[in-house]
Amino acid sequence: MRCRTALIALVTCALIAGCGSRLTHEQRAALVVPQGGGTEAGQGTAAGEDGTVPGSDGTAGQPGANNPQQPGGQQPNPPGSIAGGCQGTGGATDKGVTAGEITIANISDISGPVPGLFQAAQQGTKAFVEYFNATQGAICGRKLKLVSFDSRTDSGGDQQATAQGCEQAFALVGSMSAFDQGGGPAASGCGIPDLRASTVTVQRQRTPVSFGVASNVVNLVSSAYPDLVKSSFPGAVNNAAFLYLNVDASSQNARSMQKAAEQRGIKFVYTQAIDIADVNYAPYVAKLKETGAKIVYWMGSAQYAVRLQQAMRQQGYTPEAFITDPSAYDPQYVRQGGAAVDGTVVYTNGALFEESNAQVALYKQWLGRVAPGAAPSYFGMFAWAAARLFVVLAAKIGPQLTRKAMLDAIRGVHDFTAEGMVAPQDVGGKRTSACMSLVRLRGTTWSRLAPASGYSCGALLDTGVGG
Numbered sequence: 001m002r003c004r005t006a007l008i009a010l011v012t013c014a015l016i017a018g019c020g021s022r023l024t025h026e027q028r029a030a031l032v033v034p035q036g037g038g039t040e041a042g043q044g045t046a047a048g049e050d051g052t053v054p055g056s057d058g059t060a061g062q063p064g065a066n067n068p069q070q071p072g073g074q075q076p077n078p079p080g081s082i083a084g085g086c087q088g089t090g091g092a093t094d095k096g097v098t099a100g101e102i103t104i105a106n107i108s109d110i111s112g113p114v115p116g117l118f119q120a121a122q123q124g125t126k127a128f129v130e131y132f133n134a135t136q137g138a139i140c141g142r143k144l145k146l147v148s149f150d151s152r153t154d155s156g157g158d159q160q161a162t163a164q165g166c167e168q169a170f171a172l173v174g175s176m177s178a179f180d181q182g183g184g185p186a187a188s189g190c191g192i193p194d195l196r197a198s199t200v201t202v203q204r205q206r207t208p209v210s211f212g213v214a215s216n217v218v219n220l221v222s223s224a225y226p227d228l229v230k231s232s233f234p235g236a237v238n239n240a241a242f243l244y245l246n247v248d249a250s251s252q253n254a255r256s257m258q259k260a261a262e263q264r265g266i267k268f269v270y271t272q273a274i275d276i277a278d279v280n281y282a283p284y285v286a287k288l289k290e291t292g293a294k295i296v297y298w299m300g301s302a303q304y305a306v307r308l309q310q311a312m313r314q315q316g317y318t319p320e321a322f323i324t325d326p327s328a329y330d331p332q333y334v335r336q337g338g339a340a341v342d343g344t345v346v347y348t349n350g351a352l353f354e355e356s357n358a359q360v361a362l363y364k365q366w367l368g369r370v371a372p373g374a375a376p377s378y379f380g381m382f383a384w385a386a387a388r389l390f391v392v393l394a395a396k397i398g399p400q401l402t403r404k405a406m407l408d409a410i411r412g413v414h415d416f417t418a419e420g421m422v423a424p425q426d427v428g429g430k431r432t433s434a435c436m437s438l439v440r441l442r443g444t445t446w447s448r449l450a451p452a453s454g455y456s457c458g459a460l461l462d463t464g465v466g467g
Contacts, residue, residue, distance in 0.1 A: 077137030082388065083395040089141035090399035096170030097401050102394065103145045104129075105169035106383070107161040107183065108176045112153025118176035121197045122148050123374055124383030125174030127366035132391060139391060140399045151175075155182030166190035171406060173390050174383030180204040193406040195390055195427075197382040202466070205430060211410050213386040213418075214349065215425045218252055218466035220432040221260035223458030225347060228438050228450050229295065229323065230266065232345075236294035236320040238267045243284060243308065244299035246273035254299040256465035261297075263461055269293055274304075281311035288312070294320045302327040305344075306337040313340045321345050326378045334444050344441045345449060349423040349433045350381050354446055359384075359421035385418035389427070423455045434458055 077083050089099045096103040106125040108118040129146045147168055149161035162183030165172050171193040177183070180196070181203035187194045188207050199205045199212040230237050240261070244254035251273060258268060269291040272284055285308075288296060296312075296319045298305045305324050312318070323345045327333070333341065351357040353364075353376055363384045364376050374380075393409040394401055411428040423435035435455035439446050450456065 086140040105165035110150040120377040120380035121176035121383040124380030128387035151177040155179035158182035162186040226261040226264035240295040241270040241293035259463040
């Protein structure tokens with residue numbers, strides 16, 4: 001298991017992307033699990049037929065909305081502003097850029113089998129825009145304007161929204177889509193900078209203008225993943241099992257991660273793919289007991305992880321560790337699984353919500369302003385980080401802001417942490433993060449398992465899977 005956002009490829013979106021049209025509507029709905037907040041009844045905003053979310057195209061009615069910057073009359077940015085000291089403006093330098101405004105677009109799955117699937121990414125981007133406009137001044141005299149689109153958990157929806165974003169915005173920022181391969185050709189064709197929370201399909205990863213702030217490559221796995229497991233559960237490493245949903249993306253990532261673990265000395269006594277239509281997990285638990293598995297790795301959505309753990313509990317089987325990805329690091333997983341999921345271990349490359357972190361605190365504060373009641377989430381955090389990186393790069397480019405200049409700047413980012421909010425990410429190089437940490441659920445509370453603080457960073461192991 002890797003500290004990277006194949007987290008999605010492993011859990012929700014890419015599971016769908018791996019089997020696509022072969023799934024029924026019911027099966028697609030079962031594969032995805034809402035992340036973070038904003039998915040409860042009455043929260044969020046419905047998207048219109050053109051894909052635009054009404055009321056989300058700008059900052060009207062939000063903090064800072066009544067303080068526009070006008071050409072020639074800019075106020076100095078406050079001390080310490082992330083936009084730096086640039087005060088001049090180059091006017092309308094590219095599509096989506098005027099003397100007083102930069103329009104960015106977020107394209108995320110809002111409607112579909114699970115309404116609000118990646119609303120957290122849209123909320124995280126909006127939270128940063130409102131924070132910046134209210135407190136940070138301007139980028140060379142320009143405020144941020146956000147337009148939001150619904151990719152509808154559909155390849156065609158992502159393509160249509162991307163085409164609209166190409167025409168209306170300077171850049172795409174903080175986006176999250178299950179079928180993000182759909183918008184790749186449109187983004188590449190118009191040359192729009194596409195700084196996503198994460199890319200979840202190989203096709204989008206290979207799109208030259210698209211970059212995931214949570215960077216990942218299927219065949220590259222950090223040695224920190226198996227090494228942290230070995231140090232945390234030394235008596236169990238000779239009896240591990242790997243179970244995963246039998247769809248393309250999860251299968252590829254499971255094989256890659258298992259190979260990496262084997263390279264670092266973990267021995268597997270049982271490996272099993274589980275069809276998405278299979279509702280009887282009892283035989284798999286029986287096999288786990290028969291083989292004496294002490295560590296169980298799971299690759300698939302958190303919803304299916306709960307099903308497996310409930311079956312384990314019914315048969316009185318408790319491994320030393322049940323390990324899965326950050327989709328489980330969510331209040332809904334805890335509520336759904338109850339006592340059956342107690343002890344779950346999650347790997348992550350983002351800051352922990354239970355610990356003190358200045359950027360996480362800002363994200364939580366402004367998320368509460370734009371989406372009252374929404375819970376912070378992994379994907380929302382990376383969307384916030386993507387928006388922050390965009391501002392930093394735009395300020396460095398200066399008044400003559402162009403799409404080409406932004407793409408060149410993104411390609412030069414190889415150690416991005418959003419001021420310690422996330423583990424170092426090679427955004428421009430599109431390489432898996434080498435750093436991660438483990439957290440464990442006790443009752444209803446998550447706490448750090450390893451390392452004692454920060455992240456553990458290792459070498460990138462090339463497993464040859466999907467490379």
